[in-house]
Amino acid sequence: MAQDKRQVDAITSRDTDFAQWYTDVCKKAELIDYTSTKGMFVLRPYGYAIWENIQRILDGEFKKTGHTNVSMPMLIPESLLQKEKDHVSGFAPECAWVTMGGSEKLEEKLCIRPTSETLFCDHWSRVVHSWRDLPMLYNQWCSVLRWEKTSRPFLRHREFLWQEGHTLHATAEEAVEETERQLECYAAFCEDALAMPVIRGRKTEKEKFAGAESTYTIECMMHDHKALQGGTSHYFGDGFAKAFDITFTDKNNRLTNPFETSWGLSTRIIGGLIMTHGDDNGLVLPPKVAPIQAVVIPVAMHKEGVLEAAEALRARLADAGLRVKLDDSDNSPGWKFAEYEMKGVPLRVEIGPKDIEKGQCVAARRDTGEKVFIPLAELETAAQKLLDEIHDNMYAMALKNREDNTFDIKTPAEAKTIAEGKGGFLRSKWCGDEACEVAMKEQAGVTSRCMPLVQSGTEGLCPVCGKSCKTDIFWGVAY
Numbered sequence: 001m002a003q004d005k006r007q008v009d010a011i012t013s014r015d016t017d018f019a020q021w022y023t024d025v026c027k028k029a030e031l032i033d034y035t036s037t038k039g040m041f042v043l044r045p046y047g048y049a050i051w052e053n054i055q056r057i058l059d060g061e062f063k064k065t066g067h068t069n070v071s072m073p074m075l076i077p078e079s080l081l082q083k084e085k086d087h088v089s090g091f092a093p094e095c096a097w098v099t100m101g102g103s104e105k106l107e108e109k110l111c112i113r114p115t116s117e118t119l120f121c122d123h124w125s126r127v128v129h130s131w132r133d134l135p136m137l138y139n140q141w142c143s144v145l146r147w148e149k150t151s152r153p154f155l156r157h158r159e160f161l162w163q164e165g166h167t168l169h170a171t172a173e174e175a176v177e178e179t180e181r182q183l184e185c186y187a188a189f190c191e192d193a194l195a196m197p198v199i200r201g202r203k204t205e206k207e208k209f210a211g212a213e214s215t216y217t218i219e220c221m222m223h224d225h226k227a228l229q230g231g232t233s234h235y236f237g238d239g240f241a242k243a244f245d246i247t248f249t250d251k252n253n254r255l256t257n258p259f260e261t262s263w264g265l266s267t268r269i270i271g272g273l274i275m276t277h278g279d280d281n282g283l284v285l286p287p288k289v290a291p292i293q294a295v296v297i298p299v300a301m302h303k304e305g306v307l308e309a310a311e312a313l314r315a316r317l318a319d320a321g322l323r324v325k326l327d328d329s330d331n332s333p334g335w336k337f338a339e340y341e342m343k344g345v346p347l348r349v350e351i352g353p354k355d356i357e358k359g360q361c362v363a364a365r366r367d368t369g370e371k372v373f374i375p376l377a378e379l380e381t382a383a384q385k386l387l388d389e390i391h392d393n394m395y396a397m398a399l400k401n402r403e404d405n406t407f408d409i410k411t412p413a414e415a416k417t418i419a420e421g422k423g424g425f426l427r428s429k430w431c432g433d434e435a436c437e438v439a440m441k442e443q444a445g446v447t448s449r450c451m452p453l454v455q456s457g458t459e460g461l462c463p464v465c466g467k468s469c470k471t472d473i474f475w476g477v478a479y
Contacts, residue, residue: 030046031050041151041153083243098110116142117211144159162265166260202217236262296327350362429462446477
């Protein structure tokens with residue numbers, strides 16, 4: 001066997017240094033690379049392929065509910081951005097500006113979009129006239145720029161990829177319904193495609209999106225018990241419409257303002273799935289978004305018939321609709337096993353001379369490491385069944401991690417002890433006073449994550465002021 005071209009390096013243990021483990025996985029699984037521009041990253045082919053699968057699934061879900069894709073400019077005139085004061089003040093610290101065009105100074109500086117509400121509103125102010133024009137159900141796939149002070153692969157980029165949905169409705173009720181529907185779309189996607197259990201909730205006034213009347217969120221727990229905001233959906237009311245003079249003639253021939261929503265999910269979710277499912281051997285990818293769902297490894301492929309048998313397995317799995325790869329390189333089987341383990345490929349299929357004699361192949365699961373023998377005649381059915389079982393097991397393990405690390409707390413001191421120890425989601429009642437929310441951060445080092453949409457309805461005491469209240473809320477340390 002030829003010398004291995006490179007060895008699969010060991011990665012830092014999660015329990016030794018979770019942050020270093022995460023960086024090791026991002027680099028050694030060939031998901032991402034650093035660039036000469038601070039805070040900006042290259043999504044390498046394998047990392048981008050995960051995003052393509054996310055995009056494909058979500059785009060299909062958006063179109064099922066009537067949304068269409070558009071493309072807006074990347075530059076926003078300063079005067080346009082200033083029309084909605086709450087919105088611009090929320091983004092001002094993160095805005096990057098273009099002030100020169102070629103060698104000439106621009107008459108008005110242009111903001112590189114941090115988000116596109118103002119661009120959509122400017123467009124709608126010119127094209128919306130009648131109730132018959134509504135609803136406007138738009139989405140765009142693009143990159144945005146936010147001048148972050150610190151950066152981290154996937155979790156915090158200055159430039160990142162995302163989708164941003166923007167919709168306009170004749171009534172507030174329709175807009176709220178849209179906001180909640182898109183939150184559920186994100187939640188179902190995370191659970192059904194990424195095997196990531198989420199808490200569906202609403203942000204506090206302090207934590208809501210700049211310019212929104214209400215912000216809904218899905219909150220996920222990572223392996224290290226920190227929270228990750230997976231996606232958000234915002235109800236804007238008619239505030240943006242009034243600021244941008246968007247009006248339409250309703251069914252009673254009255255001129256009125258429409259109601260707006262926006263919602264977004266970014267490549268940040270890739271960081272979330274890494275930290276939810278990965279282990280000390282590297283990535284563990286959910287089958288529905290894995291670039292390679294099954295890799296076929298010929299064992300002793302120098303022996304007659306082995307390579308041909310492996311190619312036959314690859315072809316059959318591909319015909320069954322799986323994303324499959326045959327590795328017929330001259331690297332050793334052990335090297336290949338470690339390589340695809342690092343890359344998180346859900347299923348490894350091995351075949352060698354003895355397997356051919358017995359009319360079988362060997363399938364190894366990435367999530368558990370378990371090996372099973374599959375009769376060749378049952379290959380397609382067995383492979384799909386295993387992929388379904390892998391997804392279900394990954395979801396169950398992530399859910400157990402969340403349930404085992406969710407704690408009811410009564411005081412900020414109790415919250416601080418847990419947050420500084422093993423961490424986790426901290427659940428309590430809350431009186432609704434922002435002063436108590438700020439005090440929790442100051443005294444316990446945690447922020448409000450969300451008020452779950454499903455409330456218990458029970459009464460209790462706010463952990464800060466001691467007032468009797470009914471609102472359930474989750475606190476935690478977040479990425």
